[in-house]
Amino acid sequence: TAEKENILGIGETQRDVTLISVLENEYDEPIKEVEIVDEIPYYFEVEEMGIDDLEIDPTKEKKEKVLEVIWEIPEIQPKEKVEIRYKLAKRINRTILEIVQNEVIAVLNTFENITPKGLEFLSHTKYINIHNRPLQQLLIVDEIPPEFNIIRTNPEALAPTGVIEKAKLKGINVQWKQKNVGVNQTLEKSYTLDYFPYLFRGKKIIVNEEGRTIFKVAKFIMPSEREMGYTVFYVIKNAKSETTDMISLMDKLPVNHTIVERTPEESQIMEQIDDEGNKIITWIVEPPSIRKSITLKVLVSGDTPPLFEMFKIFIGDKGEKEVLEKETTVRREMVKSP
Missing domain, CATH: 2.60.40.1170 (Mu homology domain, subdomain B)
Known part of the structure; x- marks a missing residue:
């Protein structure tokens, strides 16, 4: 596979990645019943995907850490090259710890999409306590990709309930602490982000x-x-x-x-x-x-x-x-x- 970034036009802002998965038949005879399996980490949102000049719908399987995308190609001619293109976008990696009586009863890992909004980017997150009992404490850690900078959060991240930590060249971690979360209580957080890409x-x-x-x-x-x-x-x-x-x-x-x-x-x-x-x-x-x-x-x-x-x-x-x-x-x- 080969990874490359989209070329930007004048004045454009782009956070998408184009991933190209390539298979070339180097033999002198056709190869048949080809299966290509690509693994896409969950911290990427798959916005578009397809094979040039072929109308094939892949099979998708959710694994523990990746989304498996399986392409079944009937035949590839000698010296023919198949290119699978994925348009991907970075996501926020969210870790949630649910705590009752000073013990962690569950650790959840989710991924939140980042969508363009004018010249900025927005990510809206939601948590619902689906347990039949209140939580003593809830700890949420949101990992913001390093290409993004936080303009503001809603609610505002202020200690001790909200703490923003910057790791040099590794992105931003936002920690939220909430005590006494009731049954079916909903907690919503949103991020307004700006994009500073590496050239x-x-x-x-x-x-x-x-x-x-x-x-x-x-x-x-x-x-x-x-x-x-x-x-x-x-x-x-x-x-x-x-x-x-x-x-x-x-x-x-x-x-x-x-x-x-x-x-x-x-x-x-x-x-x-x-x-x-x-x-x-x-x-x-x-x-x-x-x-x-x-x-x-x-x-x-x-x-x-x-x-x-x-x-x-x-x-x-x-x-x-x-x-x-x-x-x-x-x-x-x-x-x-x-």
């Missing part, structure tokens, strides 16, 4: 000679909240390395783009121009302690889109190819409002 996300995993993960390195490009330029985050996490060698992270910027701010300010960054006319920036830093992370935030000014490319990472004098295990990227087009 690019990339990750590399560094392994040692035994194949064990020692470092995880990530890059995020985000539109600037000041509506000028963009922000790049670099995160290095030490999974299990005792090395004292300096780490060098090398990345590209368009030659006419300028770093106007860096956090921390004392970060050591070198700049040079390569043979292709790109600006090469190199962040040189001491490795973090085991299970610790270090982050560099760079604000870049430029009137053209950034380069949606992966970075290179070096530890001491080791080359990039020797330490790279895998990489994953998600791309979005950078757009400007009229």
Whole structure:
């Protein structure tokens, strides 16, 4: 399978993901009675799905953690490629703990849709106590996807009944506590959200000679909240390395783009121009302690889109190819409002 983001038009806001599941017949003979099973996690809402040029309705089966979508294709010709397209939207992951006499009697896990409303997004949630007895306490934890920011909640989340916790680059958790919930009592919460998508996300995993993960390195490009330029985050996490060698992270910027701010300010960054006319920036830093992370935030000014490319990472004098295990990227087009 391959994941890609929709290309946005001028001034558009989009939170949907297009997932493409591909199967190609590489044989010289047709293959018949083909069954393709795709697993869609419940934190995605399936808005649309279909196979190009084929009118086939899939079978859906609900599993514990995923929705299984089963496609039965009568025949695929030699060298023919079948592409199944899914239009998906992120959802809120809700965990509910029902408590009676200081004991949790049930743990519920549900997923709430996020729908566009003008230039904002809205999610409305509802809970009903279906037990034949009151609940001493109800604890609800709503996990808001990291692409979204909370504009307001209804009712307003104020401690101790409502607490908003932000986890850096991991989204927002909202905890609701309600005491003495009566039989058939309904509790409703709603979120008004704004959407701040990543323009690019990339990750590399560094392994040692035994194949064990020692470092995880990530890059995020985000539109600037000041509506000028963009922000790049670099995160290095030490999974299990005792090395004292300096780490060098090398990345590209368009030659006419300028770093106007860096956090921390004392970060050591070198700049040079390569043979292709790109600006090469190199962040040189001491490795973090085991299970610790270090982050560099760079604000870049430029009137053209950034380069949606992966970075290179070096530890001491080791080359990039020797330490790279895998990489994953998600791309979005950078757009400007009229």
